[in-house]
Amino acid sequence: MSRLSFAPGRVNLIGEHTDYTGGLAMPMAIGLGTTIRYTPEAGSRFVELVSSVEKEPARVDLALPASLTAIGRLSPSWARYVGGVVATLRPTEGGRGAVTSDVPIGAGLSSSASFELALALALGFGGDARSLARACQQAEHLAFGAPTGILDQMAGACAERGCAMQLDCHSLAVVQVPLPGDVEIAVVHSGLPRAVASTAYAERRSQCLAAEEVVGPLRLARLDDLSQLRDEVLARRARHVVTENERVRQFSDALLADDLSEAGRLMAESHASLRDDYEVSLPALDDLVGFLQETPGVYGARLTGAGFGGCAVALAAPGALAGALEGRTHWFVRPEDGARLLEEP
Ligand code: GLA
DSSP, X not given: OOEEEEEEEEEESSOOSOGGGTOEEOEEEXXXXXXXXXXXXXXXXXXXXXXXXXXXXXXXXXXXXXXXXXXXXXXXXTHXXXXXXXXXXXXXXXXXXXXEEOSOTTSSSOHHHHHHHHHHHHTTOOSOHHHHHHHHHHHHHHHHOOOOOSHHHHHHHHOOTTEEEEEETTTOOEEEEEOOSSOEEEEEEOSOOOOTTOHHHHHHHHXXXXXXXXXXXXXXXXXXXXXXXXXXXXXXXXXXXXXXHHHHHHHHXXXXXXXXXXXXXXXXXXXXXXXXXXXXXXXXXXXHHHHHHHSTTEEEEEEESSOSSXXXXXXXXXTTTTTTTTTSOEEEEOOBOOOEEEEOO
């Protein structure tokens, strides 16, 4: 008997580079996602998958050691994600499955978290949504060693249709915030691919840790506290995190009050902070965000995801961006439900 699982990609509306210091973020799941049809096979020692977006199949031994070295040797490279999930969940029997996905890879829409979540469910993971997100974050770490936070996996696991979720990355508390109906969300590709396993991501994370050694947890810090930071770069990194957490709170309030102009203003501030203080933007992303912000009917826009390429997200009046995005790779998205089994044995 087979299982059919689905897990969505996500777009983060605001709250970027805050998750790994236990801060706040505001993601939503999107309609693009990964679907896996999987059939366990009694006596099999391998998880074997074919994929609509990968040329070669992935075949992973159930006894694969849970180490970066062992998983790093797997080939083709997408087998490392399979290895990460298998080594985290330790299923007791193997099987065969087929993967289809329409989440663009390297766009900052969490194609990898969507895959990990769908695979964990296909392999029979039975815990709650938070445990699913934690397991898939561990799988992601094992797969590529990038010290990513839990934003992507929590968004894909806990999202609810019609809502953006205010996510506290420390407690993993989620507040579902209904999105006003008269708004359109556009995700627009900058044309530059993004590699999350980049040294810059790990460097930002260690700069946050260095700042925390001086001022304590950034999620609890206030702007005044940051004057203790003598290192100018650390001070700017910390200022981004502290102000971004506050912007997430204000953004939630703005959505609840139906104040889309204020929500858009906060998105523009977030982008400026990511560009100037956190330095994770690129000229092509700044140009794209500038273009979006100047288009009549757009409330606000910002880079979304880790930065260094990938996509921008814009909040706009319905129809405002229809013509303007011609010739650019883009998606209009609505908030969708999180990962789930569509059929089970
Ligand atoms: C990537 C990581 C997330 C988060 C974002 C930046 O998407 O996977 O954990 O850190 O970057 O907000």
